[in-house]
Amino acid sequence: MRIGELAKRADVSRDTIRFYERHGLIRSDVDPKADNSYRIYAEDAVLTLEVIRDAQAAGLSIAEITVFMGQFMAQDGETHDAQQFLEDRITEVTTRITASTRFLDMLRQTKAALARAPQDGLREMSKAKPDTGKKGQGSDT
């Protein structure tokens, strides 16, 4: 298919597709039996764009997604780097999901508190604590 159709089907702009392509996230060929310069995209490009969307939601940068796509398509070795990369991403994404969920709870609690005491403000909310469990050594250097 051509870029316009892909754009419609994946719900992204043509410019975005071109941007991704420049960054190696997606590929296209030129129809050899046409003498124009129109690029042709495979069917699975739609899927690829959806994966890119998810990957971005998960916090990966374009550069990282490019690597992932490369890994995904890879045929040759470099298995070690690949494994390591994937492991790192898994850790990061997991962490992000945890933080997001924590924040989601906070949103819900805030909303509930607000519903409970509309004009009163929500000073009592102060009790809602995040529960990080990581940093914060109690004193200065």
Place this chain on the structure above:
Amino acid sequence: MRIGELAKRADVSRDTIRFYERHGLIRSDVDPKADNSYRIYAEDAVLTLEVIRDAQAAGLSIAEITVFMGQFMAQDGETHDAQQFLEDRITEVTTRITASTRFLDMLRQTKAALARAPQDGLREMSKAKPDTGKKGQGSDT
């Protein structure tokens, strides 16, 4: 506490704290009985910075986090806008978590496939398909 201590305790740079402050995400006062211009941060600023981190992980922009913080601290009305805002954020964050989780699965599957067929590449992976379901279109002219 002063900015340096806060920076250490919350594990962000001083510049980032100042950046947040300029954008209304955090506040500080000047010690009235000191004649310097050093800013003093309350204890809970550490917590605030942690919440900001989570909110960012959840995909909120600085502007949105600022609104949330305002809501959180709010004393006056505007309950309707607040409720609506919170609801919208809840929907968005939930969606993001779903997408992230979907992508996380993909990472895991890719890793597994790679472990299974190191030199073979993972052509069979093609079967792993997401599961979106949207509509509409992006225009570009």
Place this chain on the structure above:
DNA sequence: ACTAACCATGGACCATTGTCAATGGTTTTG
């Protein structure tokens, strides 16, 4: 007292992730 370490302010600078506009060619369709 002197120096290292800290602080404030302002503005320049940077990477990332696109978007837009100009220019010129191609295809489709009424």
Place this chain on the structure above:
DNA sequence: CAAAACCATTGACAATGGTCCATGGTTAGT
């Protein structure tokens, strides 16, 4: 056929989220 709609390429522009630097004042340790 002629216009509308589509396509490619290039490069400028923009918003976001910081980071760095220069300058000058403050505090703390030795």
